[in-house]
Amino acid sequence: MxxxxxxxxxxxxxxxxxxxxxxxxxxxxxxxxxxxxxxxxxxxxxxxxxxxxxxxxxxxxxxxxxxxxxxxxxxxxxxxxxxxxxxxxxxxxxxxxxxxxxxxxxxxxxxxxxxxxxxxxxxxxxxxxxxxxxxxxxxxxxxxxxSSWQPSYPMGKVALEKGYRDVYLISWNYGMGRESLEAFEESFKAGGGNVVNKVLLPFPSANFQPHISDIAAQDPDAVFVFFAGGGAAKFVKDYDASGLRGNIPLLGSGFLTEGTLEAQGEAAEGVITTLHYAEQxxxxxxxxxxxxxxxxxxxxxxxxxxxxxxxxxxxxxxxxxxxxxxxxxxxxxxxxxxxxxxxxxxxxxxxxxxNPIQNIYLREVIDGANVVTGLAAEALEDPARGCKL
The missing domain is CATH 3.40.50.2300 (Response regulator)
Structure with a gap:
């Protein structure tokens, strides 16, 4: 058989x-x-x-x-x-x-x-x-x-270690977007960080320009986002086209640059993300x-x-x-x-x-690749809040 x-x-x-x-x-x-x-x-x-x-x-x-x-x-x-x-x-x-x-x-x-x-x-x-x-x-x-918490939580600590105290948050208003921003906030605020604004866009809106203009006006130390797929490609390109790349660091859950680097091209250079995998x-x-x-x-x-x-x-x-x-x-x-x-x-x-207890890697886009630059969290366990097992 x-x-x-x-x-x-x-x-x-x-x-x-x-x-x-x-x-x-x-x-x-x-x-x-x-x-x-x-x-x-x-x-x-x-x-x-x-x-x-x-x-x-x-x-x-x-x-x-x-x-x-x-x-x-x-x-x-x-x-x-x-x-x-x-x-x-x-x-x-x-x-x-x-x-x-x-x-x-x-x-x-x-x-x-x-x-x-x-x-x-x-x-x-x-x-x-x-x-x-x-x-x-x-x-x-x-x-x-x-879990949605795992890739984003370590980035709050990374931001603080890099000296970023005022951060602007933006994502789509759906489960993964909200939970990702909340995870970043949890570690960032616990270390004394300040969220200057938190924007939740209707999913899957890609009308980013008004908010990018607002970022430029508020001039935070850094921006943290959750976007994926086509939305991620467009946000990174719009961010670059507005002249913010190189002036206000762009941070994200790793899905911002996972599978999107080819579409983002040069605009993605320098973007910093955290994720549980990297090709290299x-x-x-x-x-x-x-x-x-x-x-x-x-x-x-x-x-x-x-x-x-x-x-x-x-x-x-x-x-x-x-x-x-x-x-x-x-x-x-x-x-x-x-x-x-x-x-x-x-x-x-x-x-x-x-849920996997796993490493979360710190990655930076260098020459068109997500290059691992460190370990953002070792053997990170999701808190499983509300789980009765």
Missing amino acids: SKCVTYFAALALGFSLSFSSSIAFASSVIKIGVMQPLSGVYAGPGQSGLNGLLLALKEYETNAHQNEIDLIILDTEAKPARAPELATSLLEQHKVDFVVGPAHSGVAMGMIKVLREKDTVMIIPNAGAAAATGPLCSPNIFRTSF LELQKNLEFREAFHNEYGHYPDIYAVQGYDAGQAINMTLNELNGDVSDKRAVIDVMEKLTIDSPRGAFTFSRGH
């Missing part, structure tokens, strides 16, 4: 599935549901995370028990309204052992409503909503990415992963691929520890809670809320 890969709403998306070869399997079927945005504005992160997951599952071919892996891949289109229906189908119709997803925090909240406290293990490979490993934490919910990390695991990913897909991976890969690693390690037997769901959770995952970002374990 060969590994079986099942597709729903994703047949024409051209996934690389070279691992689906003819191999004899002796043990039970492991069903893995995947909920990622594979079309629409979040298709890039969704496909990247899926590719990372598939690469990890390909490595599982070498296991001794050789379970059949049955993948059910659903396209969420990054629409929160679809999440409960899709999650319910994976839980009740397909009876999956694991659900991996999503990229979008709104979709994650819809999935959690269905999957929380069920036997099926949910592994979040991107969405950073604090509630997932905070107030809505559950024994069966794990995250291999980050000189770790053996990172070097091996990057080459394996490039060989498989023809391009190098980003943070979304790393997080998807680590979701796959968590599944692989759990299956190996249990000799492929996932019939005891409590045993599955117990094993996962104790994992140490050798990630391309650096090894991490899970916190009490099942």
Whole structure:
């Protein structure tokens, strides 16, 4: 019997599935549901995370028990309204052992409503909503990415260390934006910093010019932002075009320059960010992963691929520890809670809320690359506020 890969709403998306070869399997079927945005504005992160997951599952071919892996891949289109229906189908119709997803925090909240406290293990490979490993934490919910608090909290201390006492904050008015600014404020104000203004724009407005003009008028020591994707590219370019680059330092959660540097070009030079990964990390695991990913897909991976890969690693390690037997769901959770995952970002374990305890790197854009200039926080654990585990 060969590994079986099942597709729903994703047949024409051209996934690389070279691992689906003819191999004899002796043990039970492991069903893995995947909920990622594979079309629409979040298709890039969704496909990247899926590719990372598939690469990890390909490595599982070498296991001794050789379970059949049955993948059910659903396209969420990054629409929160679809999440409960899709999650319910994976839980009740397909009876999956694991659900991996999503990229979008709104979709994650819809999935959690269905999957929380069920036997099926949910592994979040991107969405950073604090509630997932905070107030809505559950024994069966794990995250291999980050909480919204983690990348931004260390930057408050970095700003103070650089002598910045008056900082202007700006982001979109949605969960990730608000939570990112709040995390920065927490550490910055605790050290005596002053927030001169805090702007929350309607999502996904990219009308930045009036606010950039206000920044110039207020002349703070620095600016801290959370933007990602196309919005991040436009903000950085508008900031540069207004003549502020080089005069007022621009700081951000790492997603400001993650996957956006090519679009930002020269305008991004000197931007300082904090994130749990950087492409140039000189770790053996990172070097091996990057080459394996490039060989498989023809391009190098980003943070979304790393997080998807680590979701796959968590599944692989759990299956190996249990000799492929996932019939005891409590045993599955117990094993996962104790994992140490050798990630391309650096090894991490899970916190009490099942969020990665991980390094946060300080990065600066130099010659078009996110160059690691230091360690902003070592083994940073999200506080998991409201988690009752």
